[in-house]
Amino acid sequence: MRISTSMIFDAGRNAIQRQSSEMLHTQQQIATGRKILTPSDDPIAAARALEVTQSQRANEQFQTNIGYAKDALATLDSDLGSIGDILTYIRTRAVEAGNATYTPSEHQAMATDIEAQFHALLAIANSKDATGEFRFAGYQSTDAAFSGGAPVPPAGPAAVLYDGDAGARSIQVSASRTMPVGEPGSRVFMVDAGGNSEMFGAISDFITELRRPAGDPSRNIPTAVSTAIGRMDASLDNVLTIRASVGSRMVELDALEELSGAHGEQYAQTLSRLQDVDYAEAISRLSKQQTILEAAQQSYVRVTGLSLFDYLR
Incomplete structure (x- = not known):
């Protein structure tokens, strides 16, 4: 050559x-x-790195969602605690009302006090979350959860109706877990098929009984007290059951957060080895x-x- x-x-x-x-x-x-500057440097490693990166980003989103879920559940737990405090207070006042020495005027004053608690409870029921949505309205979160409840002197407040639905909003916190982060008002405030709230109805009925004048033949404070205590106990038991469920979900989120953090470290180590x-x-x-x-x-x-x-x- x-x-x-x-x-x-x-x-x-x-x-x-x-x-x-x-x-x-x-x-x-x-x-x-x-x-690996270009896929041609190592096609197999580049493809694997892409898969791991996608998993890493999904895991990071789940970690963000866990944070949102924890915040939502913490607020829900706080609201449930406030609801329980109001119910406990009304129950205590009902026990006091059973004192035979109380006069009709004292019962009237007690009714006014309990009505203030009624409206405080209604304010919680129609509270909004950080995004401006009604917390207890289910999926119908753009509208107030409850309507009614206006004062009707000399009786108790008007009936409170639930205008939301039975949906429980949720957030996906892992590839296989969607966490409910809300509770519909129909469950928390025990709404019947007609949309009437048992909790608000019980309080309103008690206020009405306390305001009956002394000469009213239907006035029966002992029966009203016994009924009010029983209905407050039922409402409290319901709230405590829901609150226990919320607590369990918060514990689960802590475990998922720890697991997600471990996955994040594994993804980072794998990417480091590949790239x-x-x-x-x-x-x-x-x-x-x-x-x-x-x-x-x-x-x-x-x-x-x-x-x-x-x-x-």
Whole structure:
């Protein structure tokens, strides 16, 4: 095979360009800290890194959702606690009302006090969350959960109706778990098929009985007290049951948060193994490539400088 001068030049130039390209690639790896700069560097590792990255991002979203869920459940638990406090207070007042020494005027004053608690309870029932949605309206969260309850002197407040639905809003907190973070008002405030709230109805009925005048033949405070205590106990038991469920969900979220954190660490370690450059190896390789490039450059200069005239004297 005949080797021409141009072939010698081309071979030398190609060697220099190849070594320069390889050295530049190594420099970019060191600068970015990534050994895979393009999928062609390692197609299998690049594909695996993409899968892990997608899983990592999904896990990060689940961690964010867990935070939202914990906040929502903490607020719900606080509201349930306030509802329980109001019911306990009304029950205590009902026990006091059973005292035979209480006069009709004292019962009237007690009715006014309990009516204030009624409206405080209604305010909680129609409270909004941080996004401006009605917390206890189920999926119908753009409208108030309850209507009615206006004062009707001299009796108790008007009937309270539930205008929401039975839906419980939820958030996906893991690939296999969707966590309910709300409770519909129909469950918390015990709404019957007609939409009437048992809890508010019980309080309103008690207020009405306390306000009956002394000469009213239907006035029967002992019976009203006994009925009110029984209905408050039923409402309290219901609220406590729901609150226990909320507490269980919060414990579950703590466990899911810990597990999600462990998964996040595993994903980070896997990505590091797949993508991160070994600086010691890369620097050693860069030094070797630089030496080879310098040798190629020197060789090219010497070869291209050869001439028949150099040997003539």
